[in-house]
Amino acid sequence: MHRSTAQPNHPGPPFNAPAARRLRAGLGMGPEHVAYGLRASYGLPYVTPDLVIAWERGALTPTSPELTALAGVLWCSPGELIGRPRTLREHRIARGLAPEDVARALGHDLDSYLRMEDTGQWRGSDRQAAALADVLELALPDLVTVTGREARLAELLRSAVATRWQGQVRPLGRIVPLDRGRLEHALQTLHQEYQGQMVATLSWGGGNAADDSRDAGREYLDRIVEHFWAAVEGGSTYR
Structure with a gap:
């Protein structure tokens, strides 16, 4: 279940392990099929059936790139594999959006946007907050939370x-x-x-x-x- 040192080191969102297990079973797939799909189609050579089982048991949490790839293998949206999102990054991943897409919608350069995700500190205007709510489909309580208010x-x-x-x-x-x-x-x-x-x-x-x-x-x-x-x-x- 050890991960390669080449694996991206991005913190993962809250993972809904029972949902991953249920979706896999519904497709008639075993952990070995999921692991193969992640290796062959998504360039994650370190993924083994044991790692997939560890995710499904909650022993390990997939990183953001792993979760996005897992959603592709399981034919679902990333949001279906995430518990209730709280942070800006978690909401973006739940919508299946790349950081570039959100940065563009806000009128931010990519580095500035990624700093907001990393620090959890919102640095946008009211107009950009409204654009954020639109692109991430945020309810007002979630918008208040992710903008640090x-x-x-x-x-x-x-x-x-x-x-x-x-x-x-x-x-x-x-x-x-x-x-x-x-x-x-x-x-x-x-x-x-x-x-x-x-x-x-x-x-x-x-x-x-x-x-x-x-x-x-x-x-x-x-x-x-x-x-x-x-x-x-x-x-x-x-x-």
Whole structure:
């Protein structure tokens, strides 16, 4: 199961091992057939049946080039072999796009784009973010994540539910391109949920009521971004 030192050293995306095993079985192929296809058609001479089995058992994860080649052998899209993508590279691979294609769509040179993938730091404008969402078919939550704005989003949301949510509408609007009315509705919903939960916990009484309230509030705030997207309910539209 050792890989050749000539193998590209690109970090692999989250691999859906059960899907790979299921797709192979559905085609009536054995691990040896997959290994042969990867060697003969995709120039991966080091791939053996044992390596294919290790991928399918989750003992090893294929690199990005290996996963793309494996999708070709299994007659599926790379996205079918990937768990839920989180990073810019993972979303690109899931769409089966070369980095050159995405860089061209954004108006970036290839080296600059690849640096963004490698560092996880988005260096594009709002116009380029919109182009990224288009070329990678990103939902708004995924766009916020891959452009590195999720931490700031969480910070503003925590402030909104703990104080006056109205004061956070404008700064949040610069991060999340939602219709203002939809954004206000989501913030008001979160504020009511959080404040209502804190009051309800304190009303339980008992000597530990304050501690219970803090724990409940902390748990809610830890999942504030998740609560926000639930409040938006998938009805978001880009401005």
